[in-house]
Amino acid sequence: MILEGKHIRSIARTADGKGIRILDQRQLPWEIRWVELRDLDAAAVAIREMWTRGAPMIGATAAYGLAMALAVDASDTGLDAAYAMLVETRPTAINLRWALEQVRTAVEGLPYGERAAAAYARADAICDEDAELCRAIGEHGLDLLRGLHARHPDRPLNILTHCNAGWLATVDYGTATAPIYLAHDAGIPVHVWVDETRPRNQGALLTAFELRNHGVPHTVIADNAGGLLMMQGQVDAVIVGTDRVTANGDVCNKIGTYLKALAAHDNGVPFYVALPYTTFDPATASGADIPIEARAPEEVTRLTGPDEAGRIATIRVTDSPALNPAFDVTPARLVTGYITERGVLDRI
Numbered sequence: 001m002i003l004e005g006k007h008i009r010s011i012a013r014t015a016d017g018k019g020i021r022i023l024d025q026r027q028l029p030w031e032i033r034w035v036e037l038r039d040l041d042a043a044a045v046a047i048r049e050m051w052t053r054g055a056p057m058i059g060a061t062a063a064y065g066l067a068m069a070l071a072v073d074a075s076d077t078g079l080d081a082a083y084a085m086l087v088e089t090r091p092t093a094i095n096l097r098w099a100l101e102q103v104r105t106a107v108e109g110l111p112y113g114e115r116a117a118a119a120y121a122r123a124d125a126i127c128d129e130d131a132e133l134c135r136a137i138g139e140h141g142l143d144l145l146r147g148l149h150a151r152h153p154d155r156p157l158n159i160l161t162h163c164n165a166g167w168l169a170t171v172d173y174g175t176a177t178a179p180i181y182l183a184h185d186a187g188i189p190v191h192v193w194v195d196e197t198r199p200r201n202q203g204a205l206l207t208a209f210e211l212r213n214h215g216v217p218h219t220v221i222a223d224n225a226g227g228l229l230m231m232q233g234q235v236d237a238v239i240v241g242t243d244r245v246t247a248n249g250d251v252c253n254k255i256g257t258y259l260k261a262l263a264a265h266d267n268g269v270p271f272y273v274a275l276p277y278t279t280f281d282p283a284t285a286s287g288a289d290i291p292i293e294a295r296a297p298e299e300v301t302r303l304t305g306p307d308e309a310g311r312i313a314t315i316r317v318t319d320s321p322a323l324n325p326a327f328d329v330t331p332a333r334l335v336t337g338y339i340t341e342r343g344v345l346d347r348i
């Protein structure tokens, strides 16, 4: 999306076409560091260690990771080994498995010498498709926000979002942010309450960075402040992204999303989930069946970032044991609607 005044995507092929170029999101917003991933191992590390993250972005990176692997070993054994390594990097976002299956289907049955090119082509198409899907999510979400703003045209529309479901989490536009960007660009005054999103602070670090670059008014809040704001009538709608929506409409998303949905339900605030259908997983019956990624306790017990002098420091939040589930599940009954490329749906 907009970065340093230019419209760019969050992932692209390297100049020689063999690798990919992504932003190392661990350094944002303090440093805009583009990195080149040039083989399978680099792609796996980047996903597992969250250099790059967000369901569609994880899928796109994995797709190219498989292509890079096939450029080295296009045998069935090599394909299976690369697939297994990539699919194990993060268990929750369905886009990872979906994208790997797309590439595997595109190459299976081809002569070994044609597989790498077919894999790169499918990965390219996944990126182009994702950008278009997210733009369409934005268009349908724009209609929704236009209607919400018409109820009180005298003041900005206040949207609360959790984590980062922005263009950094996708190839372009984002999912939850796409309607926000399009509404802002259409002249609808919109303000965003940005949940900091402990423990990795994707909201305070990444969503706030995106909104600043796009010129969208926003305010970072502690995760625990959203309920009060809703009770005070300061939130017109909640829009979040998702890592997987199951057959019954349950929504898996960053830890803390469920608590926002409960507060929204209790205060009559509409709660929307924005997703491309590539994040819909009809093969999983309900949220109870989704593997919830458990990440390192140190993400909770330590904080790392620049001090006032710009020196990177790590502080100890606590020396006690910590539990760090990365996602939770919001039951479909708490979801007002799903903003998709096919429209805003009251059921998926």
Ligand SMILES: CSC[C@H]1O[C@H](OP(=O)(O)O)[C@H](O)[C@@H]1O
Pocket (backbone or CB within 6 Å): 053, 054, 055, 056, 162, 163, 164, 165, 166, 169, 170, 174, 175, 176, 202, 240, 241, 242, 243, 253, 254, 255, 326
């Ligand atoms: C558009 S998918 C965004 C989704 O992914 C994030 O998870 P993570 O930062 O761990 O990759 C979060 O759940 C976002 O809502």
